[in-house]
Amino acid sequence: MKCQQFIAMTATAALALFVLLGPAAASDGELSPLDQLGKLLLFDTDLSTPLGQSCATCHAPETGFTGPDSLINATDAVYPGAVQVRFGNRKPPTAAYGGESPVLYFDEDEELWIGGMFWDGRATGWTLGDPLAEQAQGPFLNPVEQNNPRMKVVCDKVARSTYADLFEQVWGPGSLDCRTDLEAGYERIARSIAAYERSSEVNPFSSKYDDYLAGQAELTEQEAWGLELFEGKAMCSACHISEPGSGGEPPLFTDFTYDNLGVPRNPDNPWYSMPPFFNPDGEDWIDYGLGAFLRSQGAPPAVYEPELGKVKVPTLRNVDKRPYEGFVKSFAHNGYFKSLESITHFYNTRDVLDDCASLVDPEPGVNCWPAPEVSMNVNTDELGNLGLTPEEEAAIVAFMKTLSDGHTP
Numbered sequence: 001m002k003c004q005q006f007i008a009m010t011a012t013a014a015l016a017l018f019v020l021l022g023p024a025a026a027s028d029g030e031l032s033p034l035d036q037l038g039k040l041l042l043f044d045t046d047l048s049t050p051l052g053q054s055c056a057t058c059h060a061p062e063t064g065f066t067g068p069d070s071l072i073n074a075t076d077a078v079y080p081g082a083v084q085v086r087f088g089n090r091k092p093p094t095a096a097y098g099g100e101s102p103v104l105y106f107d108e109d110e111e112l113w114i115g116g117m118f119w120d121g122r123a124t125g126w127t128l129g130d131p132l133a134e135q136a137q138g139p140f141l142n143p144v145e146q147n148n149p150r151m152k153v154v155c156d157k158v159a160r161s162t163y164a165d166l167f168e169q170v171w172g173p174g175s176l177d178c179r180t181d182l183e184a185g186y187e188r189i190a191r192s193i194a195a196y197e198r199s200s201e202v203n204p205f206s207s208k209y210d211d212y213l214a215g216q217a218e219l220t221e222q223e224a225w226g227l228e229l230f231e232g233k234a235m236c237s238a239c240h241i242s243e244p245g246s247g248g249e250p251p252l253f254t255d256f257t258y259d260n261l262g263v264p265r266n267p268d269n270p271w272y273s274m275p276p277f278f279n280p281d282g283e284d285w286i287d288y289g290l291g292a293f294l295r296s297q298g299a300p301p302a303v304y305e306p307e308l309g310k311v312k313v314p315t316l317r318n319v320d321k322r323p324y325e326g327f328v329k330s331f332a333h334n335g336y337f338k339s340l341e342s343i344t345h346f347y348n349t350r351d352v353l354d355d356c357a358s359l360v361d362p363e364p365g366v367n368c369w370p371a372p373e374v375s376m377n378v379n380t381d382e383l384g385n386l387g388l389t390p391e392e393e394a395a396i397v398a399f400m401k402t403l404s405d406g407h408t409p
């Protein structure tokens with residue numbers, strides 16, 4: 001949990017950073033040439049080896065820039081790479097509303113890590129000063145994602161693309177010289193994508209809740225009750241900030257901190273059966289999240305141990321956005337939950353239960369949760385036994401459904 005004030009500060013800092021980093025942002029609803037370039041890159045299915053996979057394959061607009069395949073969401077929850085037999089180890093979070101996550105740092109006062117990209121924060125922003133741009137450098141070269149063997153391959157593809165002219169128009173003549181200035185060109189590719197991910201097309205703030213905050217829509221009785229619980233008895237807004245910032249900035253439904261909710265292991269995660277070259281731990285692999293990343297950076301145990309099992313608080317914007325009713329989405333870093341009802345029930349009853357390890361994603365009303373994937377550092381202050389009635393759980397879910405973009409007041 002983090003205080004509001006801080007969010008307002010980082011929002012301003014992020015904005016300042018953006019102004020520094022790139023050509024001017026477009027006015028409302030319109031994409032600047034830079035944003036447009038980023039969009040073309042994000043949707044380009046030629047930027048993989050073999051061809052066919054773009055960023056949007058795993059981050060599609062119709063689901064709020066997360067995974068667009070109902071069947072995958074309903075089963076593994078993890079998406080195959082361009083090489084279809086290769087899988088990563090986590091569920092794609094949304095690529096939207098992440099632009100204000102600060103460069104990863106440790107807040108001495110709150111004693112919390114804040115910022116970065118990815119569930120474990122490893123796209124820190126420490127190199128480029130921008131976590132989102134740093135993140136965008138990863139997938140093209142990741143063998144379990146777009147799988148290009150080298151930066152040069154990506155650069156050459158962009159240089160041969162139909163939008164190569166736009167690239168030079170945006171970044172200047174000679175800005176994509178893959179032979180003599182490869183690193184700079186590759187960085188510009190990533191910064192262009194980050195610009196689009198920050199654009200008003202990806203972050204329209206056009207949900208019913210935004211209209212409600214602007215006084216242009218009314219919540220139903222159930223939604224309003226859900227909001228009251230979200231900010232009160234259920235304590236959700238302690239991490240998923242729901243109030244506008246002090247300068248009126250719309251809430252992002254995350255404070256960019258890290259927590260271990262005690263989410264169970266997802267036994268269907270295909271990563272467990274990936275060959276040892278990718279996953280040397282096989283079935284025994286445990287997702288230690290931020291703690292594992294810090295350990296990999298050489299942090300001493302006193303620093304990384306308190307973070308083992310923690311993952312970044314995701315935004316809840318568009319958490320229910322789906323192309324059609326009945327389309328399944330998965331929730332949490334490993335996609336263990338298959339409905340908003342069930343994850344809400346988990347918050348309410350994690351610590352109330354009988355242990356029955358075989359039951360994955362129990363229906364609301366059944367108190368039955370397997371052990372946490374990581375039993376260290378589980379948050380027992382803000383969740384686990386909330387004492388919510390089934391009607392209260394349903395109201396919270398109804399409220400979360402007001403967070404989907406595309407509402408018309």
Ligand code: HEC
Binds near residue numbers: 088089
């Ligand atoms: C094969 C599926 C796949 C592809 C392709 C892919 N991603 Fe992702 N993306 C993921 C997964 C899985 C994660 C979470 C990984 C983790 O946390 O370890 C992720 C994380 C992210 C995040 C971090 C969000 C946050 O809040 O931390 C962003 C942003 C993102 N991807 C953007 C992109 C961009 C840009 C591209 C193309 C250059 C891309 N992704 C390609 C699956 C994919």
Ligand code: HEC
Binds near residue numbers: 239331340343
């Ligand atoms: C202590 C901080 C904290 C509190 C309080 C909290 N959350 Fe979360 N929330 C998280 C974290 C961290 C995750 C990711 C957990 C994981 O992946 O293991 C998460 C994930 C989620 C997700 C899944 C989002 C996705 O894209 O996968 C939903 C939905 C959600 N929370 C709703 C709620 C609701 C409803 C409440 C109140 C009942 C609540 N949260 C309270 C920190 C919190």
